Amino acid sequence: MAYWLMKSEPDELSIEGLSRLGRTRWDGVRNYQARNFLRAMSLGDEFCFYHSSCPQPGIAGLGRIVVAAYPDPTALDPHSPYFDAKASAEKNPWSAVEVEHVRTFAQVLGLGLLKQQAALEEMPLVHKGSRLSVMPVTAAQWQAICALAR
DNA sequence: GCCAACGTTGGC
DNA sequence: GCCAACGTTGGC
DSSP, X not given: OOEEEEEEOTTTOOHHHHHHHSEEEEOOOOOHHHHHHHHTOOTTOEEEEEEOSSSSOEEEEEEEEEEEEEEOGGGXXXXXXXXXXXXXXXXXXXEEEEEEEXXXXXXXXXXXXXXXXXXXXXXXXXXXXXXXXXXXXXXXXXXXXXXXXX
């Protein structure tokens, strides 16, 4: 099983929102590197749910992949903010996955705290200017994060 | 293929 | 709201 980290603006979808929904589609990824990571996800993989662009940026909980990557329907929907005029049903370059809620942390693991962890210094997340919204997490990094969440 | 201009991300 | 960093676009 592989581990990942995915960013979401809580106004769009928060860990609490995912908890309420139980499961939902993770769509709207419009960056090729991030999309490639989406496509590399397998059923059962787990991910850190990161809150970005909000008062308290950080890892807010955990989720799990329940459906592997498939064409992202929001790319074809003219009413979606993620609409891509260059995408078509025959040729849709974007992917979505389905995720389910696993755990909401008692406290958000703030970005400042994450940056203090030597075990996490390789993560793109903690690098200045990093905009990658989907990234792999190593087993060692995953353990370090879970240790912080206790 | 280079690179300037532009739009977006995301922390602060 | 500001601004640094980044990815993409498009002229040449």
